[in-house]
Amino acid sequence: MDIINALVAIANYVLIPGMAYGSQLALGALGVTLVYGILRFSNFAHGDMMAFGTTITILFTWWFQSMGLHFGVLPTALLALPFGIGGAILLALGTDRTVYRFYRRKKADPVILVIVSMGVMFIMNGIVRFIIGVNDQNFADGSRFIISAREWKEWTGLAEPLALKSTQALTVVVAILVVAALFWFLNRTRTGKSMRAFSDNEDLALLSGINPERVVAVTWIIVAALATVAGVLYGLDKSFKAFTYFQLLLPIFASAIVGGLGNPLGAIAGGFVIAFSEVTVTYAWKKVVTYLLPESMAPDGLVQLLSTDYKFAVSFGILIIVLLFKPTGLFKGQSV
Amino acid sequence: MTFNMRATLLFAFVAVLFVLEGTTTVWIFSGSWNTSLGILNMALISAIMALGVNLQWGFAGLFNVGIMGFVALGGLATVLVSMPPSPGGFAAGGLGIISGLLMGAATLFVAIYAYGHMPKGRTRTLAMLAILIVGFFVYRAIFDPAVAAVEAITPASTGNLGGLNFGDPATYKERGWVTLLSWPVGGILAAGAAWIVGKAALGLRSDYLAIATMGVAEICVAILKNEDWLSRGVKNIIGIPRPVPYEVDLQNTPSFVERAASFGLDPTTASTIYVKLLYGVLFAAVLLFILWLAERALKSPWGRMMRAIRDNEVAAEAMGKDVTRRHLQIFILGSAVCGIAGAMMTTIDSQLTPGTYQPLRFTFLIWVMVILGGSGNNFGSVLGAFLVWWLWVQVEPMGLWLSDTLTAGLADDNWFRIRMQDAAAHMRLFTMGLLLLVVLRFSPRGLIPEK
Amino acid sequence: MTDNPYQQNRGNKDASITNPHGRGEIPFVESGKVVPAGTDGPFLIGDAMTGGYGRGPDILHSCTIAVNPGEIAVIVGPNGAGKSTAMKAIFGMLNVRSGSVRLAGEDITALSPQDRVVKGMGFVPQVRNIFPSMTVEENLEMGAFIRRDEIKSTMEQVYHLFPILKDKRNQAAGELSGGQRQQVAVGRALMTKPKVLMLDEPTAGVSPIVMDELFDRIIEVSRTGIPILMVEQNARQALEIADRGYVLVQGRNAHTGTGKELLADPEVRRSFLGG
CATH class of the missing domain: 1.10.287 (Helix Hairpins)
Structure with a gap:
């Protein structure tokens, strides 16, 4: 019984949150990795694009809620999501048109684009603060739990509770759907293949009649959609705060690099590696250990490897270890 | 690196901005020398940070996005050196x-x-x-x-190890000169961290400095926030001794009050201005010293080699230059400069508040300064720091002025008026981004280009 | 260091923020107008081209290259003679300051490279001429990107021409041997159904046996009526199969004639073919 309780505790505090967080990071990292692969720079404004898409989604959610429009047991935010994605796409394409395209035509070095993206980051950050402010915004509704701790205890009679928030399940399901669609697009459609070709060899893509502007536009559309989905899922799961999204940049970059920059499969793997390491290392294992060890050996402390404030240190540690042993990331990336 | 007409005019323009802030109340200016000197002191510190980043980016192409971490380490040094040991x-x-x-x-x-x-x-x-x-x-x-x-x-007041300001704990504030020692120590701490980061990130087959510095900066701040035994974490350290006199003491000194009166100033204003001036002199001395060193170094054979590596790494490597080693060297130097600036900043604040270290303010804003001023030009970086910091402070009054002008005919409780005033508070980041983009597009070499 | 301030990267090679992999170098140009030019001249001609890269010095000086259907035209010459540059000028990757490029009775001098592709020009660069992470079949598909009709039959033709590619169709092109990659590269260009095929040193870096094989295939392609213009380092072998030969020296036409004439010309023999 104690072993089952221990497993339930692991599932409740490590597995489920890790899966949800991993999905969010994976979606974020996919966006970063696509921009890296096709536009050839790391986009510092990615976190703020997530925040922008989420902001628009929140505004629509509030509007729908005020009209009494709901989505049954699912959060209203899902209804608003397409509008958020639309807003983010407009922003991304507008930014590309007014900012990035100029540098592309000048054949600017990627590092200049990185600095440009810093400027875009400032502006997007300002816009988000302007629209929605800096405070915590909660926009989740619908049914809160698929399995609540109380129901679980009644069903199973176990001492250890297990709760599955609907947002967590939703996160994983949506992430799987989005990733499947993306992979189908990249590997099976003409446009998707042309994006891969462009990433592989820009000049030859041009010589094959592939229109670079179109590839870039499609990339921004996908990236904006991914960013919004990731941002909304994160916001539903935790809560929305502009600054938090900016801070997600580090774990997202770390995920993309750990997986191998420019490699979509790697981005997903990297997201989960980072998420699970963060959750595992910062989880207080006292409960689990108490279940597994005889009573006399029960630990006094929290059995926490690192305090939660050090979750960045975990991302970073994993990153360094992977880079030391496999400089191109877990999956072969383009950063050689 | 000619200190030409253009640069002279630009510096004169900046000087005028500060003079206007001190003398007139028209438009956005406050007419207070106190404010003007306050902005100036922070601009001096920012200029030192910009110099450090310019060393790395301008002269070696190293992309440091962890400036915040080195600045925070400098702040930690101030605590460790100038605070008394906790009983x-x-x-x-x-x-x-x-x-x-x-x-x-x-x-x-x-x-x-x-x-x-x-x-x-x-x-x-x-x-x-x-x-x-x-x-x-x-x-x-x-x-x-x-x-x-x-x-x-005593977790409410200390709960940490404290610093190295030995002697009578009750009178530690009288030994303010110890704080000056913390500045080089801040540089050393930052240099140590930079050595570790550089070893890990520059030694790899391809370099990963950007992500590495970004991670380390977050870790440094996390340590400050979390390790209560070291710096009391988010409970902050206050009352760091000052290398300059306290205003209250000045106000109680008859001779000072007399002198102030002879300038036609009341004792309170006079004392605050006097203290700020002293800080300004100290900071300016450090800035000029580092600027002088940087200029000297870059004109030396070492500096020529650094530029040779930057402009053609393959050729430099073929000539037997150990590029990784040189990069590590300049990365450590630049970070140390940022550390010194960080210690100075904590000194003028008289407190260490880890919660205030944010990447937008301490990493990316410095980048705006360097790019705006002109990467690769030390004077450019200094100019960029002065301009950008001045703007950073003044954007809010400018925004308020703008919103007032736009909504002049409207009632005070008009929603649009309220919204606009709200927006003014968020204009800062937007303006900085716009500034960076405009400079990168129309003057990609910056205001004072390298050559 | 370049003059272009937007390309000044200060030697930065930070892999966590910049991706040098597959970066393009073809400069961006806005396409200008196409002017009718009469149909009496050769099918494709770069006529008296003078120009260089960007604002740099002139590399070509009144250089003329032409090719007709069913012909193989070969550009040879010493290192640095501007052979590849001449080819690039015809393809619009160079700033042609005077002279013109005409294709099938149209003056296309002002067209951008991508619009020349649409006009039916196929180009195989000397290096980086495949999509390494994509399969052989995907490489061919990408070659046919501008086509909206059925591409299966063209692909069969390419597989017929290069049987080895059919066996390796699902393998990543980057994993193939040098000779096989060149076949992928030529195959990709053929997939466009080009009206003219331009090859920049197709045999660079392959073994002599593979080189002979490649030349055979190129002759086979030429027999289908597609005009072929190629730059070659191996002057003797190339001139043997050439209907037209151009010997360039310092960006100027030094000798012009059929392949046989040039091979027989004592001066050409002495200076370029080693006696």
Whole structure:
């Protein structure tokens, strides 16, 4: 019984949150990795694009809620999501048109684009603060739990509770759907293949009649959609705060690099590696250990490897270890 | 690097901005020398940070997005040097903490040694894992109780080890000169961190400096926020001794009050301006010294070599230059400069508040300064720092002025008026981004280009 | 260091923020107008081209290259003679300051490279001429990107021409041997159904046996009526199969004639073919 309780505790505090967080990071990292692969720079404004898409989604959610429009047991935010994605796409394409395209035509070095993206980051950050402010915004509704701790205890009679928030399940399901669609697009459609070709060899893509502007536009559309989905899922799961999204940049970059920059499969793997390491290392294992060890050996402390404030240190540690042993990331990336 | 007409005019323009701030109340200006000098002092510190980043980016193409971390380490140095040791703190767990940290360092060292000296294979991996895991638990076993003991001592006021300002704890504020010592120490701390980061990120097959610095900066701030025994974490450290006199003391000095009166100033204003001026002189001295050093270094054979590496790494490597080593060198130097600036900043604040270290303000804003001023030009960086910092402070009044002008005919409770005033508060980041983009597009070499 | 301030990267090679992999170098140009030019001249001609890269010095000086359907035209010459540059000028990757490029009775001098592709020009660069992470079949598909009709039959033709590619169709092109990659590269260009095929040193870095094989295939392609213009380092072998030969020296036409004439010309023999 104690072993089952221990497993339930692991599932409740490590597995489920890790899966949800991993999905969010994976979606974020996919966006970063696509921009890296096709536009050839790391986009510092990615976190703020997530925040922008989420902001628009929140505004629509509030509007729908005020009209009494709901989505049954699912959060209203899902209804608003397409509008958020639309807003983010407009922003991304507008930014590309007014900012990035100029540098592309000048054949600017990627590092200049990185600095440009810093400027875009400032502006997007300002816009988000302007629209929605800096405070915590909660926009989740619908049914809160698929399995609540109380129901679980009644069903199973176990001492250890297990709760599955609907947002967590939703996160994983949506992430799987989005990733499947993306992979189908990249590997099976003409446009998707042309994006891969462009990433592989820009000049030859041009010589094959592939229109670079179109590839870039499609990339921004996908990236904006991914960013919004990731941002909304994160916001539903935790809560929305502009600054938090900016801070997600580090774990997202770390995920993309750990997986191998420019490699979509790697981005997903990297997201989960980072998420699970963060959750595992910062989880207080006292409960689990108490279940597994005889009573006399029960630990006094929290059995926490690192305090939660050090979750960045975990991302970073994993990153360094992977880079030391496999400089191109877990999956072969383009950063050689 | 000619100090030409254009540069002179630009610096004169900046000077006018500060004079206007001090003398007139038209438009956005406050007409207060206090405010003007306050902005100036922070601009001086920012200029030093910009110099450090310019060393790395301008002269070696190293992309440091972890400036915040080095600045925070400088701040930590101020605490560690200038605060008095907490009574009973060291006795309670000082040795435990130090030996714990040494144990941690030893573990890493042994693991790295094993990696370097054992044959490749599963045995090596297992051995390293074993060393790391055992080492980690031993470290925690020594470290944790010591920390708990230290943090248990008067947690409301200290709860940390304190600093090295020995002597009578009651009068530690009188030994403000100790704080000056913390500035070079801040540089050394930052240099140490930079050495570790550089070793890890520059030694790899391709360099990963950007992500590495970004990570380390977050870790540095996390340590400041979290390690109460060190810097009281988010409970902040206040009352850091000052290398300049306190305003209250000046106001109680008859001779000072007399002098102030002879200038037609009331004692309060006079004392604050006097203190700010003193700080300004100190900071300007440091800035000029570092600027002089940087200019000297870059005109030396070493500087020529750095530029040769930057402009053609392959050729430099073929000539037998150890590029990685040179890069590591300049990265450490630049970070040390940022550390010094960080210590100075904590000094003028008289407090260490880890919660205020944010990347937008301490990393990316410095980048705006360097790019705006002109990457690769030290004077450009200084100019960029002055302009950008001035704007950073003044954007809000400008925004308010703008919103007032736009909504002039509207009632005070008009929603549009309220919205606009709200927006003014968020204009800062937007303006900085716009500034960076405009400069990058129309004057990509910056206001004072390198050549 | 370049003059272009947007390309100044200060030697930065930070892999965590910049991706040098597959970066393009073809400069961006806005397409200008196409002017009718009469149909009496050769099918494709770069006529008296003078120009260089960007604002740099002139590399070509009144250089003329032409090719007709069913012909193989070969550009040879010493290192640095501007052979590849001449080819690039015809393809619009160079700033042609005077002279013109005409294709099938149209003056296309002002067209951008991508619009020349649409006009039916196929180009195989000397290096980086495949999509390494994509399969052989995907490489061919990408070659046919501008086509909206059925591409299966063209692909069969390419597989017929290069049987080895059919066996390796699902393998990543980057994993193939040098000779096989060149076949992928030529195959990709053929997939466009080009009206003219331009090859920049197709045999660079392959073994002599593979080189002979490649030349055979190129002759086979030429027999289908597609005009072929190629730059070659191996002057003797190339001139043997050439209907037209151009010997360039310092960006100028030094000798012009059929392949046989040039091979027989004592001066050409002495200076370029080693006696």
